[in-house]
Amino acid sequence: xxxxxxxxxxxxxxxxxxxxxxxxxxxxxxxxxxxxxxxxxxxxxxxxxxxxxxxxxxxxxxxxxxxxxxxxxxxxxxxxxxxxxxxxxxxxxxxxxxxxxxxxxxxxxxxxxxxxxxxxxxx
Numbered sequence: 001x002x003x004x005x006x007x008x009x010x011x012x013x014x015x016x017x018x019x020x021x022x023x024x025x026x027x028x029x030x031x032x033x034x035x036x037x038x039x040x041x042x043x044x045x046x047x048x049x050x051x052x053x054x055x056x057x058x059x060x061x062x063x064x065x066x067x068x069x070x071x072x073x074x075x076x077x078x079x080x081x082x083x084x085x086x087x088x089x090x091x092x093x094x095x096x097x098x099x100x101x102x103x104x105x106x107x108x109x110x111x112x113x114x115x116x117x118x119x120x121x122x123x
Contacts, residue, residue, distance in 0.1 A: 024060040024100060037114075046115040050105035060100040065116040068092045072111035077102040088113075 026034040027046065033056055037045045050056070058079060068088045076084045079100050088094070105111040 024058070026056070026059040026061065029059050030056045042119055044117040044119065046117065048111075048113045048115055050103070050111045052108050052110060053105060055104040056102055058100060058102045060098070061096070061115065061117055062098045063118045064096050064098075065118070066094045066096060067114040067116070068094075069112040069114065070110065072105060072109075072113075073107040074111065075104045075106050077104070 026048075027036055033048055033050055033054070035047045035049075037047050039045070058077075068090055071090050072088050074086050074088065076086065078084075085106065
């Protein structure tokens with residue numbers, strides 16, 4: 001009975017880990033804000049749109065490049081609750097290492113960005 005319990009526990013841990021990993025994909029957990037524009041073996045390109053004062057849910061991105069289509073003010077909250085406020089300008093390009101966050105548009109206007117997720121790097 002102990003071996004069977006241990007085996008069931010291991011299977012459950014594996015399943016919960018797989019579900020948790022999938023649940024962190026921005027497109028899967030927040031399709032209202034994230035849309036896949038194109039994807040291949042090297043990159044996944046996301047179109048991101050937040051209305052004024054809209055907030056996402058906690059999710060992850062691998063190493064990425066962001067191309068800001070509008071000016072904006074954004075607050076990022078990490079899994080530990082630490083926040084970081086950012087102001088970005090239309091046309092700005094930024095590299096971001098793999099991270100987990102919950103973004104919020106803190107501005108009074110819509111916020112748009114293209115996120116290019118790099119495959120083969122850290123997730």
